[in-house]
Amino acid sequence: MSGIDSSAPPSPDSALLVNFSVHSLPSTKDAALRRTERGRWLMIVVLLVCAAPVVASYFTYFVLRPQARTNYSELIVPAHPLPASLALVDLAGTPVASLSLRGQWLVVVVSGGACDSRCERYLWLQRQLHEALGADKDRVDKVWLIDDASAPRRETLAAIAAIDDARGTFAPTTVLHADRAVLGGWLAPAPGHSLEDHLYLVDPRGDWMLRVPVDPDPARLKRDIDKLLRASAGWDRAGR
Numbered sequence: 001m002s003g004i005d006s007s008a009p010p011s012p013d014s015a016l017l018v019n020f021s022v023h024s025l026p027s028t029k030d031a032a033l034r035r036t037e038r039g040r041w042l043m044i045v046v047l048l049v050c051a052a053p054v055v056a057s058y059f060t061y062f063v064l065r066p067q068a069r070t071n072y073s074e075l076i077v078p079a080h081p082l083p084a085s086l087a088l089v090d091l092a093g094t095p096v097a098s099l100s101l102r103g104q105w106l107v108v109v110v111s112g113g114a115c116d117s118r119c120e121r122y123l124w125l126q127r128q129l130h131e132a133l134g135a136d137k138d139r140v141d142k143v144w145l146i147d148d149a150s151a152p153r154r155e156t157l158a159a160i161a162a163i164d165d166a167r168g169t170f171a172p173t174t175v176l177h178a179d180r181a182v183l184g185g186w187l188a189p190a191p192g193h194s195l196e197d198h199l200y201l202v203d204p205r206g207d208w209m210l211r212v213p214v215d216p217d218p219a220r221l222k223r224d225i226d227k228l229l230r231a232s233a234g235w236d237r238a239g240r
Contacts, residue, residue, distance in 0.1 A: 071227065075209065079208060081206055084099055087179040091175055091177075103239070104141040104238075105201070105203060106200075107141075107199060108187070108202060110145045112146065112147060114150055116196075118197070120156065123144060132222055139238045141174060145178040188211075190214070212224075
């Protein structure tokens with residue numbers, strides 16, 4: 001019939017289609033990774049803030065000095081941290097945690113229990129330096145690390161515990177047997193020398209940071225120690 005459109009009605013499939021863009025939801029795994037990454041960076045920032053006073057004090061005294069190098073002993077860069085694996089035993093045979101040495105500046109002597117003439121001289125120098133520090137001596141401990149299985153002689157132990165009638169008893173020296181192999185991974189002699197040839201200065205964090213020359217000049221060595229104590233006065237306190 002005229003006037004009537006005989007064509008088929010439009011199919012629903014041909015109707016205008018509305019496209020929806022479906023955006024994927026955030027992955028919980030990705031979110032966890034981002035949180036972990038933020039936490040890691042936050043931890044690094046906290047560690048840097050905590051270490052900043054120590055690093056700044058050393059950097060100021062040993063790097064940014066306007067004149068030529070003033071330290072007598074050799075600065076160890078980077079400093080060597082005290083290994084938790086260092087096996088220590090006291091004279092009674094009781095194991096001692098190496099990390100218990102942290103908290104004080106240490107002047108360290110290394111030798112066998114027989115303690116030759118150099119060892120005796122170093123133990124004497126260690127004690128004299130400690131006494132010469134005056135009010136600051138409570139911030140410094142004397143440590144003798146015996147790197148073999150031999151027992152120290154009674155005469156040597158008596159000498160480092162000697163009594164000065166005018167001033168009382170000297171502060172005790174910490175005497176410990178140490179595993180030489182692990183000890184050699186923390187402290188190190190200058191080329192051509194052995195561990196026993198030096199004194200070693202360790203900071204309160206347990207980092208070995210100065211190696212003293214062989215047969216040192218006491219006055220120049222004391223200036224090094226005085227310098228370290230001044231540099232660390234803002235963050236180091238006496239006692240552990």
